[in-house]
Each structure stands twice: as structure tokens, then as C-alpha cells.
Amino acid sequence: MSANKDIKQLTRDDFVTDQEPRWCPGCGDYSILAQTRKVLPEIGVPRENIVWVSGIGCSSRFPYYVDTYGIHGIHGRAAAIASGVKLANPDLSVWVATGDGDALSIGGNHFIHLFRRNIDINMVLFNNQIYGLTKGQYSPTSEHGKITKSSPLGSIEHPFNPVSLAIASGATYIARTMDRDPHHLSEMLLKASQHEGTSFIEVYQNCNIFNDGAFFHLTDKKVRSENVIYLEHEKPLIFGTNKDKGLTFNGKSFDVLNLANGDKESDVMIYDEYEYDSTIAFSLSKLTYNPSKPTPVGIFRNVNVNLYEKQMVQQIEDHTASNGKGDLKSLLASGESWSVN
Amino acid sequence: MAKQLLKGNHAIVKGALLAGCRLYFGYPITPASEIAEGAALYFPRLGGTFLQAESEVAAINMVYGASSGGLRVMTASSSPGISLKQEGVSYAASAELPMVIVNIMRGGPGLGNIAPEQSDYNQVVKGGGHGNYKVPVLAPNSVQEMCNLTMLAFDIAEKYRTPVYILADGYIGQMMEPVEFPKPVMNLPRHDWAIYADAESKDNLIASIYLDPEELEEHNRKLQRKYAEIEKNEVRLEEFMLDDAKYVLIGYGIVSRMLKTAVEKLRNENIPIGLLRPKTLFPFPSKKIKEITQRIEKFMVIEMSNGQMIDDVRLAVEGKIPIEFYNRMGGVVPSTDEIVEQVKKQLLQGERG
Numbered sequence: 001m002s003a004n005k006d007i008k009q010l011t012r013d014d015f016v017t018d019q020e021p022r023w024c025p026g027c028g029d030y031s032i033l034a035q036t037r038k039v040l041p042e043i044g045v046p047r048e049n050i051v052w053v054s055g056i057g058c059s060s061r062f063p064y065y066v067d068t069y070g071i072h073g074i075h076g077r078a079a080a081i082a083s084g085v086k087l088a089n090p091d092l093s094v095w096v097a098t099g100d101g102d103a104l105s106i107g108g109n110h111f112i113h114l115f116r117r118n119i120d121i122n123m124v125l126f127n128n129q130i131y132g133l134t135k136g137q138y139s140p141t142s143e144h145g146k147i148t149k150s151s152p153l154g155s156i157e158h159p160f161n162p163v164s165l166a167i168a169s170g171a172t173y174i175a176r177t178m179d180r181d182p183h184h185l186s187e188m189l190l191k192a193s194q195h196e197g198t199s200f201i202e203v204y205q206n207c208n209i210f211n212d213g214a215f216f217h218l219t220d221k222k223v224r225s226e227n228v229i230y231l232e233h234e235k236p237l238i239f240g241t242n243k244d245k246g247l248t249f250n251g252k253s254f255d256v257l258n259l260a261n262g263d264k265e266s267d268v269m270i271y272d273e274y275e276y277d278s279t280i281a282f283s284l285s286k287l288t289y290n291p292s293k294p295t296p297v298g299i300f301r302n303v304n305v306n307l308y309e310k311q312m313v314q315q316i317e318d319h320t321a322s323n324g325k326g327d328l329k330s331l332l333a334s335g336e337s338w339s340v341n
Numbered sequence: 342m343a344k345q346l347l348k349g350n351h352a353i354v355k356g357a358l359l360a361g362c363r364l365y366f367g368y369p370i371t372p373a374s375e376i377a378e379g380a381a382l383y384f385p386r387l388g389g390t391f392l393q394a395e396s397e398v399a400a401i402n403m404v405y406g407a408s409s410g411g412l413r414v415m416t417a418s419s420s421p422g423i424s425l426k427q428e429g430v431s432y433a434a435s436a437e438l439p440m441v442i443v444n445i446m447r448g449g450p451g452l453g454n455i456a457p458e459q460s461d462y463n464q465v466v467k468g469g470g471h472g473n474y475k476v477p478v479l480a481p482n483s484v485q486e487m488c489n490l491t492m493l494a495f496d497i498a499e500k501y502r503t504p505v506y507i508l509a510d511g512y513i514g515q516m517m518e519p520v521e522f523p524k525p526v527m528n529l530p531r532h533d534w535a536i537y538a539d540a541e542s543k544d545n546l547i548a549s550i551y552l553d554p555e556e557l558e559e560h561n562r563k564l565q566r567k568y569a570e571i572e573k574n575e576v577r578l579e580e581f582m583l584d585d586a587k588y589v590l591i592g593y594g595i596v597s598r599m600l601k602t603a604v605e606k607l608r609n610e611n612i613p614i615g616l617l618r619p620k621t622l623f624p625f626p627s628k629k630i631k632e633i634t635q636r637i638e639k640f641m642v643i644e645m646s647n648g649q650m651i652d653d654v655r656l657a658v659e660g661k662i663p664i665e666f667y668n669r670m671g672g673v674v675p676s677t678d679e680i681v682e683q684v685k686k687q688l689l690q691g692e693r694g
Contacts, residue, residue: 056452072452075421076396106368106396134369137378137393150369150381150393 010041019064028179028205029058029126033065035186036124040066043193045093052095053082055102058133058207059126062097076107079114082121090309093193096123101131104140104160115169115198119308122192122199125162128207129214136210143289148210162202163285163300167278172197174281174300178204180219184230184297197305204297218295231284231298236268239294247294253283256293273302344519349487349509350417352520353443354379356491357415359525362441363389364414366403368396368422371455372511373445376417397422401429401442408438409547411535413495417443419511420461421452423469430504431470434564435549437534439498441491442476443507445514448672456672457511459594462649465506466622473561475568477575478506478622480593484518490620492523497575501567502534508622510645512595512674577620578629582608586615588688589633591654592643593619595674600643603680612689622650630657641665641688643680645673 015037023029040050050068054060056075063070073081078096086094103111103125114121130148131137137150141162146155166174173195175188185203192199204215217227229239229247237247244260246268257263275281281300287293320326333339347355353376357365365380381391390407394400400416407414418426423444433440446461448454463469466478477497479490487509494505531537536545551557581601583589592600597618607614617633619626630640639662642651651666658664665687669675675683 074452108395131369134371134374137369137374140395149374149378150391152382153385 010047012037012041014047015040015067017065017067021065022061023058024209026208027058028128028203028207029062031179031182031185032124032126032203032205033062035182035189036062036066039186039189039193040068042190043093045193049091050093050095051082051085052097053078053085054097055099055107056133057099057102057131058128059097059099059205060102076102076105077110078102079107079110079121079123082123083114083117083119086119086121087309087312090120090313094121096121098123098125099132100125100127100129100139100141100160100162104162104165108140112165112169115166115171115200117308118170118172118197118305120196120198122189122195123201124189124192125200125202126205127162127202128205128211129159130207130211132207132210142211159289161285161288162200163288164282166200166202167282167285167301170305171200171301172305173199173302175200176202176204176297176300178215178219178297179206180215181297188299191299191302195302197303197307218297227294229287229294229296231271231273231296231300233273233299233302234270236265236270238265238268245294247284249280249283254287254293273299275301276303342522344521346517346519347484348375348515348517349481349484349513350375350445350515351379352484352487353417353491353507353514354383355520355522356488357413357441357495358383358387359488359523360413360492360495361526361529362413362415362495363387364404364407364412365389365391365416366394366400366407366414367416367418368394368400370397370419370422372447372457372514373417373419373422373443375514376443376445380415397425398429401426401433404440404442405429405433405436405438408433408440409436409536411532411537411542413439413441413499413529415441415443417445419445419447419455420449420458421447423461423464427464427470429470430476431468431472431474432549433504434468434470434474434476435472435560436547437502437564438504438547439495439502440504441494441498441507442504443491444509446508446510448670454672455511457513457595457645457674458670458672459510459596459645460647460649460670461508462622462644462646465508466625466650466653474564475623476504476506477501477571477624478508479577480508480620480622481513482594482597482618482620484513484516485520486620487513488520489523492526495526497571499530499532501571503567503571508594510595511672572624575621576624576626576628578626579616579618579620580629581616581618583615583617583633585613586633587613587638588615588641588684589637589639590614590616590641590643590680590684591619591630591650592616593622593650594645596643596645599675599677599680602677603684606677606681607684612684614684614688619650622653625653625657627653627657630654631659634658634661637662639663639665639688641667641684643667643675643683645669645675 052063055078138148177188225241246257367377498505667683
């Protein structure tokens with residue numbers, strides 16, 4: 001929703017609640033909370049017009065810790081509850097805090113349908129690749145072979161790639177970021193708030209109790225430059241400690257170019273996050289589980305498509321313009337209904 | 342084999358293994374997760390299957406599928422998860438599919454909490470889903486019974502072709518007690534109704550649709566005859582000091598453990614009191630309650646709910662003698678002393694004035 005310039009300038013402290021977070025010390029959730037409290041004063045919406053909706057899981061305790069309106073909802077149903085909140089009152093800034101279990105297993109159905117409709121809701125997925133609240137079972141994003149309490153011989157399931165799934169479902173703003181890159185995390189949150197349409201932000205979040213180090217190859221200072229590529233609009237897809245590697249699209253998938261070894265920088269793709277066609281964004285998302293290629297973070301896709309709630313209001317206005325306002329009494333006696341004495 | 346000290350939830354898994362069950366479909370939820378984790382640990386090692394479903398809805402439908410194949414299969418959850426399974430249970434009851442469903446009850450309604458409650462009595466004992474069906478419900482009160490009644494549940498499920506519930510609470514699920522394991526069940530029978538993907542079973546159809554109203558009525562009548570048969574044959578209860586009792590306490594599950602100690606304490610004070618513990622909630626021990634009603638002065642029902650089982654006691658007593666009631670909710674377990682005090686206040690006060 002659009003910024004309101006007349007309101008008092010809020011600060012981070014305005015979004016702190018009196019609740020003590022019930023997350024384990026060292027949890028990546030604290031970083032997401034800190035960046036959210038930093039970003040919310042910047043989105044230009046008064047606190048009373050912001051709603052955080054969650055389902056069930058560690059991530060879903062989030063609404064207790066941001067001083068806005070909040071709904072701690074039903075397992076998996078945050079997307080559906082948020083849809084109801086937004087369509088009942090389209091002027092609200094509606095945010096969803098969810099996790100990989102909540103959004104992708106029991107809530108998988110609601111997850112894809114939220115994106116298909118393109119309601120202006122911002123979903124933040126805390127992906128720690130484990131069920132934390134129930135103390136350590138594999139989740140729909142746990143890697144194949146993962147040993148957990150419910151997969152003692154190793155998981156034989158293949159994980160969802162949440163960004164690929166969001167792209168395939170038609171989300172109009174899709175970003176990925178990491179708990180240990182707070183500056184980038186806050187930038188992704190802010191841009192999501194500015195986007196009109198469903199925004200999806202996947203946050204790689206460390207569960208230091210049940211899945212410690214799942215993303216260390218992407219966050220550890222010694223190796224991250226070689227393993228992460230930042231997607232930036234109108235900038236070349238370059239990565240590596242010495243900025244000497246780049247990505248080029250071969251028509252089917254992405255290849256890594258070695259610029260120090262003779263490959264040309266002019267062959268490196270210049271990224272366009274506003275491209276409507278999601279083929280390139282999807283191909284980039286597929287690099288995620290490939291050890292020989294970097295994992296992309298940043299905005300995969302940022303496009304404007306008809307908003308559900310705008311169409312909803314427009315449809316009623318158009319119909320009223322041509323047919324007049326609905327009258328309850330005449331509606332009661334219309335349709336498959338006959339007057340009898 | 343020496344007795345094993347283990348959690349109630351693990352005793353369920355081991356009881357299922359002893360009963361020949363090798364298929365488990367479920368979703369993690371506190372305080373029932375150890376059942377899924379135990380199944381994940383043991384089932385595959387005996388050639389079985391464990392699958393962590395994407396939801397309780399998915400799990401109960403996977404159970405529906407596996408049961409159609411004539412195999413012993415189970416799922417487990419806790420209260421909110423059981424609410425989600427109800428659609429599948431209704432379909433399974435109509436399709437007459439044997440399965441065992443474990444409910445380790447927690448505090449409700451809604452998300453509630455993860456502490457023990459008995460507030461799912463109505464949603465489990467009274468059917469829960471849509472349509473004219475009931476399911477046998479077994480209510481263990483010890484870790485030993487978590488094992489034994491799980492084994493019994495599979496037998497009842499197959500005998501009557503029906504889903505069967507184990508209704509326990511977070512307390513019994515989480516507590517540890519020694520268990521003596523019964524002998525394993527060998528040589529499970531082939532069922533003439535199941536789908537084995539062979540020539541013999543190729544005409545079998547598993548369905549719950551009867552478009553013709555009279556056919557559906559007949560199907561419903563058949564189900565009701567089955568429930569009548571279950572009521573006739575499967576009532577199980579525990580009696581404690583009933584013979585000369587003037588007052589009788591009624592409670593099931595973890596509550597009955599407190600009640601038993603309360604009865605012992607009250608008997609030490611020469612109060613003629615006894616305990617009736619339903620081990621099956623459907624079928625309910627109504628006949629026994631009717632019989633006792635003739636010779637005692639008062640009942641007192643104690644539940645960790647807003648008073649759900651008490652309705653079945655009322656139906657059996659038919660208003661002939663008073664029924665007192667004491668309850669705790671929200672995950673609070675009543676202590677023995679608390680119960681003794683309530684018995685004195687409610688059951689005896691009038692008499693001793």
C-alpha cells in the first residue's frame with residue numbers, strides 16, 4: 001500500500017512489544033525480527049494499519065514480537081487467514097510470517113493459491129529446513145538423505161525449492177535472503193512492502209538447535225563469496241571472491257564463466273528483475289541445490305500483474321455502474337424463487 | 342524378556358509392532374510426536390513403511406489406501422490433528438476399513454496448549470465426522486495398557502471392519518512405566534473384502550457412495566447393527582471396591598489413576614466408596630452403571646474436560662440417583678488430595694452435614 005506522508009515518523013522502538021521471544025538463544029529468527037522492526041518504520045504505514053498473520057511453528061510466534069495487529073492462526077492456514085484479512089479491509093498492510101513446515105507441508109495448498117490470486121500480501125518464509133517446534137523432524141525443504149528423528153535412516157523425499165514453487169505459482173515479487181546478511185534482508189523486506197501484489201521472501205534461517213549450519217556454506221565469511229550470487233537489477237551476474245566468475249544462460253540452464261581464465265565479461269547475463277517471463281528467474285532458482293554453481297539470493301522476479309483486490313472492487317463498481325446498486329428486497333425475490341399466496 | 346521401562350507413546354508403537362502392524366502414516370504434533378518417531382525408527386527395520394505426511398488430512402487418507410489393501414495400518418496425532426482427520430474417518434467408517442487411530446489429547450479448543458486434557462471425548466466417542474457412524478474407542482490408563490489396548494484395537498478393527506481409536510492424553514503418552522510385552526501376533530488372515538491386486542480380489546470395491554437413498558439407508562442400518570454387536574461384545578471396564586460401595590466414582594484414562602488412590606484414602610477413613618473405570622468409551626459400560634444405580638446412593642464423575650463423558654453416565658442412570666461432577670481443564674491434572682476433598686464436599690457433605 002502507498003506511503004502516508006502525514007503520519008508521525010515511527011522508529012524501531014515503536015515496533016517492540018513487551019513479550020520476551022520464546023526462541024532459543026542464537027536462533028536466526030532474532031535477525032528477521034530485528035530487520036523487520038527496522039524496516040516497518042520505513043514503509044510509511046501507521047502501526048494500526050499493519051497486520052502480521054502467522055500459522056503454527058517457531059516462526060509463527062512472530063506476531064507476538066512486533067507491535068502491530070497480529071493473528072496467531074491455524075497450522076498451515078496463515079495464507080488463507082491473511083487473504084481474508086486483506087479482502088475484508090484492502091487498506092491494511094498485511095504480512096505473513098511462516099515456516100517451511102507451515103507454508104509448504106500442511107499449508108502447501110494455500111501457499112500456491114495465494115500466489116495464483118496475487119493479493120497484496122507479503123509473505124516471509126523462515127526456511128530452516130527442519131521442524132523446530134516439534135523438536136527435529138524433517139521438513140518439506142530438508143535435503144534428501146537428511147537424518148532426523150522421523151528419518152533415522154535418512155530422508156528419501158526430495159525437497160521443495162520454495163522460490164521455484166513461488167515462481168511456478170505466479171508470485172509477482174519473489175526474493176531470497178539470509179538471516180546472517182541483515183542489510184540484504186532489510187532491503188528485501190522494504191522492497192516487498194513497496195511491491196503491489198503478493199510478495200514472497202524466502203529467508204534462509206539457521207536453527208542452531210536442530211539443524212545448525214544448514215546454510216553456513218552461504219553465510220560463512222571464508223566461503224560465501226564463492227557460493228552465493230547476488231541478483232541485482234541491471235547488473236551482471238558476477239560472483240566469486242575476486243569477482244571473477246559469472247553466469248551465462250545457454251538456452252537451457254546457467255553455465256559458470258571463469259573470467260580470470262579467458263571467458264568474456266560481455267557473455268555474462270545482465271539481470272532484469274522486471275522481466276515478465278519467468279523462464280530465466282525459474283532457471284536461476286534451479287541453481288539452488290547445485291554444488292558446482294552458486295546459490296542466488298536477491299530479487300528473482302518483480303512484476304506488476306492485476307491485483308486481486310483491485311479487480312474485486314472494480315468488478316463491483318463496473319457492475320453497479322451498469323446495473324445500479326443492489327437492492328436486498330428485490331434480490332430476495334429473484335433467482336430460483338417464486339412468489340406464492 | 343525382562344520388563345521394559347518406556348514412555349506411553351513408545352508403548353503404542355511397540356504394541357502396534359506386536360500386533361503385526363507395519364504401516365504408519367502421520368504428521369508430527371506435540372505431545373504425540375514420539376509415536377511417529379518410534380514408527381520411523383522401528384517400522385522400516387522390520388520391513389515396514391513409515392511416511393511423514395504433509396498433513397493429518399494426507400495421513401488419514403494414506404491410511405485409508407493402505408487399509409484397502411488389507412494390511413494393518415495406523416496413524417496417531419493429538420487433538421487439533423484429530424479434528425483434521427475426521428473427514429477421512431467418516432469415509433473409512435462407511436467404507437468399513439479397519440485402522441487404528443491414536444489420539445494423545447492435549448488442551449483445547451483451538452491451538453490450546455500441549456498439556457493433557459480429556460476434551461476430545463465428544464469428537465472421538467460420538468463419531469466426530471459427518472454421518473451416522475461410531476467408532477470403538479479404547480481408553481488406556483497405564484503404559485502397559487497403551488501397549489495391550491493398541492494390540493486389541495487392531496483385532497477389534499478387523500473383526501468389525503471399522504476404524505478404532507486409542508484415546509489417551511498427553512500425561513499417559515509422556516509418562517514412563519514398566520511394560521511386560523505380550524506375545525507377537527503371527528499369521529495375519531487374508532480378508533475377503535480387501536484389494537490385493539490379484540485375480541481373487543479383483544471384484545472387490547472400496548467405496549462409501551450409495552446414490553440410491555434406500556440402498557444408503559440399508560447401508561446405514563447395517564452399520565447400526567454392527568455397532569449394536571460391538572456394544573454387546575466389546576464393553577471393557579475396571580471395577581475397584583464396588584461390592585459394598587454406597588458411592589461410586591467414574592473416570593477414565595489418567596484421571597482413573599488419581600481416583601483409585603483417592604478411593605484407597607477414603608476407604609482408610611471407612612467411607613464406602615468404589616471406582617468404575619470405563620476402558621472402552623464406545624461401547625460405554627452403560628449396563629454396568631444401570632446395575633450399580635440400583636444399589637448405590639450417588640455417582641461422582643471426574644473429568645479433565647467441561648463434562649463430556651458425564652452425558653453417557655446420565656443416559657445410563659436415567660435420573661434415578663444424583664450424579665456429582667468435578668473437573669479441571671486447560672491441562673490441569675487434579676491431584677488425589679483435591680479429589681478426596683471434592684468427594685467429601687460434594688458426595689458426603691449432605692449426609693454428614
